[in-house]
Amino acid sequence: MNGGAVDLTAASTSEALDDIVNVRDFEAAARDRLNRVHYDYFASGAQDEVTVAANEAAFGRRALIPRVLRGPGAPALETTLLGQPASMPVLIAPTAFHRLAWPEAEVATGRAAAAAGVIMIAAMLSTVTVEDIAATGAKLWLQLYVQPDLAFTESLVRRAEAAGCGALVVTVDSPALGRNERGDRNDFHDLPPGMRCANMGGDGHVRDVVLSPEISWRHLDWLRRTTSLPILLKGVLHDADARLAVEHGADGIIVSNHGGRQLDTTPASLDRLPLIADAVAGRVPLLLDGGVRRGTDVAKALALGAQAVAVGRPVLWALAVAGEAGVRRLLELMRGELANAVTLLGAGAPADVTRDQVVP
Numbered sequence: 001m002n003g004g005a006v007d008l009t010a011a012s013t014s015e016a017l018d019d020i021v022n023v024r025d026f027e028a029a030a031r032d033r034l035n036r037v038h039y040d041y042f043a044s045g046a047q048d049e050v051t052v053a054a055n056e057a058a059f060g061r062r063a064l065i066p067r068v069l070r071g072p073g074a075p076a077l078e079t080t081l082l083g084q085p086a087s088m089p090v091l092i093a094p095t096a097f098h099r100l101a102w103p104e105a106e107v108a109t110g111r112a113a114a115a116a117g118v119i120m121i122a123a124m125l126s127t128v129t130v131e132d133i134a135a136t137g138a139k140l141w142l143q144l145y146v147q148p149d150l151a152f153t154e155s156l157v158r159r160a161e162a163a164g165c166g167a168l169v170v171t172v173d174s175p176a177l178g179r180n181e182r183g184d185r186n187d188f189h190d191l192p193p194g195m196r197c198a199n200m201g202g203d204g205h206v207r208d209v210v211l212s213p214e215i216s217w218r219h220l221d222w223l224r225r226t227t228s229l230p231i232l233l234k235g236v237l238h239d240a241d242a243r244l245a246v247e248h249g250a251d252g253i254i255v256s257n258h259g260g261r262q263l264d265t266t267p268a269s270l271d272r273l274p275l276i277a278d279a280v281a282g283r284v285p286l287l288l289d290g291g292v293r294r295g296t297d298v299a300k301a302l303a304l305g306a307q308a309v310a311v312g313r314p315v316l317w318a319l320a321v322a323g324e325a326g327v328r329r330l331l332e333l334m335r336g337e338l339a340n341a342v343t344l345l346g347a348g349a350p351a352d353v354t355r356d357q358v359v360p
């Protein structure tokens with residue numbers, strides 16, 4: 001599309017999907033369609049993008065060992081996370097600004113999530129309100145950057161509760177914005193005219209969002225007292241912080257480096273997972289995101305201690321290629337690959353793949 005009008009006809013979207021065979025195929029197709037500056041916003045990471053590369057490479061460095069002759073039958077992919085049933089242990093990670101990818105924005109993503117029965121974590125910085133995303137019928141969680149204006153933060157929590165969100169995901173890896181040099185070169189620092197951060201007050205400018213270095217465990221304690229929704233902390237990489245999260249009443253942890261967009265040169269999230277799983281010792285569910293592109297990646301993460309994974313950029317690429325139909329196709333591909341991987345591993349369910357089946 002290159003910044004021009006998007007062709008929304010069913011024929012054009014299905015044609016756009018014709019050559020898509022796997023999750024990675026979406027990126028090249030999206031790159032051809034997206035405005036270059038917006039492509040860079042989605043694809044980029046912090047500084048040298050060392051961590052972006054590390055996330056996918058970490059999956060590549062691990063090998064899978066199948067078990068044989070167990071006769072487990074067709075794999076059951078369904079799972080329950082924090083009391084919520086989902087059709088598979090793959091969630092949509094929160095990513096900002098879906099309208100840069102597709103006009104119907106987060107509504108298209110929500111419809112695809114609803115059709116697939118997967119949990120969508122909507123970003124606080126969505127370009128459609130959380131109420132309008134909830135109206136798609138998707139199983140919805142809301143991601144928050146705790147704003148120092150606690151009255152505003154509380155109003156957003158109340159909106160999430162009223163909209164039927166099943167959990168809050170508090171992003172804790174962002175006491176400041178990471179240094180995004182592609183964004184600097186492109187001078188991309190706010191949304192184009194006609195797009196806004198729909199959940200935020202005022203004009204919904206990106207510059208009005210506060211990523212504050214003063215946010216602390218006291219804020220989490222406040223949030224814990226303020227809502228009975230389950231709270232997950234997203235962006236934990238240190239095992240001591242995982243223990244603190246449990247002590248402060250978090251209901252879940254997302255092991256994540258924000259897709260390599262915050263502190264560059266952190267390890268791959270997968271490389272931190274076993275240590276954090278040992279620290280948490282099953283007290284709360286663990287999720288992982290960063291570099292998940294294959295069904296085998298999902299199997300590896302689950303074997304190393306996660307209950308589920310989330311995917312970020314692939315959803316944006318799929319949205320840019322074909323809107324709701326693109327994200328549906330993406331989720332179908334992930335489901336098919338996960339079922340195949342679990343079967344070939346000799347397991348009856350993703351959670352039955354054991355730690356000894358993943359080796360360096």
Ligand SMILES: Cc1cc2nc3c(=O)[nH]c(=O)nc-3n(C[C@H](O)[C@H](O)[C@H](O)COP(=O)(O)O)c2cc1C
Binds near residue numbers: 094311
């Ligand atoms: C374009 C983009 C925007 C993002 N926006 C947010 C956000 O608003 N809040 C948040 O917690 N994480 C955000 N993330 C991080 C994702 O939730 C997730 O951690 C990451 O994308 C996972 O890595 P992957 O893209 O390799 O799957 C964003 C990621 C991307 C690529």
Ligand SMILES: O=C(O)C(=O)c1ccccc1
Binds near residue numbers: 125177206209211
């Ligand atoms: O781009 C991001 O990853 C993100 O989380 C963010 C944070 C603040 C403003 C805009 C995007």
